[in-house]
Amino acid sequence: MPSLKDLKNRIASVKATQKITKAMKMVAAAKLRRAQEAAEAARPYAERMDRVLASLSAAYKDSPEAPLLLSGTGRDQTHLLIVATGERGLAGGFNSSIVRLARDHALKLLAEGKTVKILTVGRKGNDVLRRTFRDNIIDYVTFREVKQLGFANASDVAQRVLSLYEAGEFDVATLFYARFASVISQVATAQQIIPAKFAETEVPAAAALYEYEPSEQEILEDLLPRNVALQIFRALLENNASFYGAQMSAMDSATRNAGDMINKLTLSYNRQRQAQITKELIEIISGAEAL
Amino acid sequence: MADAFKFELVSPERLLVSEQVTEVILPATLGEMTVLAKHAPTMTTIKAGVVTVKNAAGQVHKYVVFGGFADITPTACTLLAESAVPQAEADRSLFESRIEALRADISGAPTDEHRTRFEHMLADMTHLHNAVHPD
Numbered sequence: 001m002p003s004l005k006d007l008k009n010r011i012a013s014v015k016a017t018q019k020i021t022k023a024m025k026m027v028a029a030a031k032l033r034r035a036q037e038a039a040e041a042a043r044p045y046a047e048r049m050d051r052v053l054a055s056l057s058a059a060y061k062d063s064p065e066a067p068l069l070l071s072g073t074g075r076d077q078t079h080l081l082i083v084a085t086g087e088r089g090l091a092g093g094f095n096s097s098i099v100r101l102a103r104d105h106a107l108k109l110l111a112e113g114k115t116v117k118i119l120t121v122g123r124k125g126n127d128v129l130r131r132t133f134r135d136n137i138i139d140y141v142t143f144r145e146v147k148q149l150g151f152a153n154a155s156d157v158a159q160r161v162l163s164l165y166e167a168g169e170f171d172v173a174t175l176f177y178a179r180f181a182s183v184i185s186q187v188a189t190a191q192q193i194i195p196a197k198f199a200e201t202e203v204p205a206a207a208a209l210y211e212y213e214p215s216e217q218e219i220l221e222d223l224l225p226r227n228v229a230l231q232i233f234r235a236l237l238e239n240n241a242s243f244y245g246a247q248m249s250a251m252d253s254a255t256r257n258a259g260d261m262i263n264k265l266t267l268s269y270n271r272q273r274q275a276q277i278t279k280e281l282i283e284i285i286s287g288a289e290a291l
Numbered sequence: 292m293a294d295a296f297k298f299e300l301v302s303p304e305r306l307l308v309s310e311q312v313t314e315v316i317l318p319a320t321l322g323e324m325t326v327l328a329k330h331a332p333t334m335t336t337i338k339a340g341v342v343t344v345k346n347a348a349g350q351v352h353k354y355v356v357f358g359g360f361a362d363i364t365p366t367a368c369t370l371l372a373e374s375a376v377p378q379a380e381a382d383r384s385l386f387e388s389r390i391e392a393l394r395a396d397i398s399g400a401p402t403d404e405h406r407t408r409f410e411h412m413l414a415d416m417t418h419l420h421n422a423v424h425p426d
Contacts (some may be wrong), residue, residue: 015376041305048301048369052334052362111356151303151374163401213335222336233303237381 004276007269011262018258020177024090025251032244038149039180039237042116046234053227054198060271069224072195073171076108078115080170081106082161082193084177084235085125087144092185092250094178094186094243095124101188103177106133117170121157121236149240156235161232162225167195177235178242184249186242193231196224294328294345300354302375307354308344316343316370317361326361326368333363339415341378341422342370353378355423357389358412378423386420412422 002010043045057070083102085095102125106116119139120126126140138190141157143149173194178186293313300308320342336359337359344352359372376385393413400406 036293038304042303044299044306045301045303045371048371052371056334155373166401184410191302211331211333212332213319219334219336219360226359272374 001272004269007265007272011265011269014258014261014265018255018262021251021254021258025255027250028108028244028248028251032241032248035237035241035244036180039234039241042234042237046230049223049227049230050198053196053220053223056216056223057196057198059216066219067224069165069194070196070220073168075171076114076169076278078117078172079109080117080119080173080194081124082119082157082159082173082175082232084175084232084239085120085122085130086239087123087142088243090123090250091247091285093245094246094250095122095128097186097188098176098178099125099128101130101190103132105174105190106136106146107174109121119157119161122239133177138169143236149236151229151233155229156228157232158225161194162228170194175231175235177239178246180241180245183245186246191231191235193228194225296328296345296365298344299367299369300342300344300356300372300375301369302372307375307377308352311347312344312346312368313347313349314343315370316355317368317370318342318362326363329365330363332365334360335363337370337372337394339412339419341419342375355381355419368419383420383422383424386416386423390416390420 018140082103083098085098088093101117106118109116116136118129118137119141120129120134120137121143123139123144126137126142130137139160140162143153146153158278164170165173172192175191175193176189177189179189181187295311295313297313298308298310298312299306313328315382317324317326317335318338320336320338323340323381324335337356339357342354342356344354346352355378356370356372356376357374359370359375361371362369388394393409393416396409397406400409
């Protein structure tokens with residue numbers, strides 16, 4: 001049975017923890033809004049890019065001159081997994097759900113006898129994956145120092161991926177990140193970015209009448225690398241929003257748990273104090289009666 | 292009064308401009324082109340350069356863009372730029388850091404083909420820098 005003083009200390013410490021989690025929740029909520037705005041702002045570009053690429057690539061899909069980024073290398077042997085996670089923890093299952101998805105995917109590929117290479121973006125994923133796939137991790141990018149995630153950061157990652165691809169280091173690249181469904185739900189997602197896949201859309205009749213300057217092929221060759229950077233950028237933004245969403249709900253439940261704990265501790269503190277008062281009273285009364 | 296059409300300038304980070312305009316001058320890869328309403332549907336890549344926009348009210352705005360592409364239809368023109376800033380905000384350091392990065396790319400280029408491409412980009416960038424900051 002803890003003494004009154006012990007209980008008092010514990011209540012104080014849980015209260016201090018609650019203050020911290022509450023503050024973290026509020027910070028996460030503010031950052032979430034900013035992250036969501038950034039993701040929102042990136043949408044128009046992505047939509048237009050998708051539309052143009054979908055119609056261009058539909059025409060080029062089966063042609064032998066299609067750029068490698070679209071048609072692939074024709075092999076399926078070496079896979080590159082780009083795993084984007086957060087830089088920090090304290091966000092519930094955010095990092096672990098992405099890592100789990102990537103790990104399952106990697107193990108499946110390894111079981112099929114394929115070669116797996118991993119590029120980690122973000123410190124947390126790197127730390128965890130390093131334990132299992134020490135030899136598979138070929139590169140590691142961190143945005144720890146980056147305050148506001150910009151397109152340049154994504155471009156930087158894309159440059160690395162593209163130069164690996166040009167050097168024939170892998171055949172298929174898959175990007176792992178958490179899609180932001182809502183504040184309370186983030187879905188770990190795997191998306192293949194090389195060779196590029198586009199939603200099969202009805203090509204509007206007008207598209208056939210387009211003039212291309214320079215040729216269609218050159219435009220496609222110019223756009224596909226940009227698209228890789230764009231997909232990575234989009235994933236990073238989604239990831240960022242998801243991270244703060246996950247952190248916010250994790251901190252919210254931590255605050256609530258701390259509240260419950262404080263209530264319980266206060267109850268037993270009050271009980272014990274009352275018991276002590278009663279005991280003292282009994283002592284005084286029985287002492288008086290004995291006289 | 293020339294017919295107006297919709298012009299949008301979009302960078303990956305945000306939508307910069309979306310307005311009715313009468314005339315847009317684009318730095319296309321094969322040379323500058325002026326887009327007016329009812330232009331034939333065209334898709335073109337854009338090199339680093341200045342985009343001049345004349346809106347329906349007759350005001351002229353200039354933006355510095357760094358590569359991208361444009362999708363032109365008779366009723367709209369969408370410019371997807373890798374990076375874009377209003378010309379007034381394009382200061383020297385912006386160009387200098389890019390020129391620096393391109394120089395590094397040239398010296399580290401794996402093949403001659405890459406090098407030639409980077410050299411072209413550097414020439415465009417230097418030209419653009421001089422055009423925006425003439426002194």
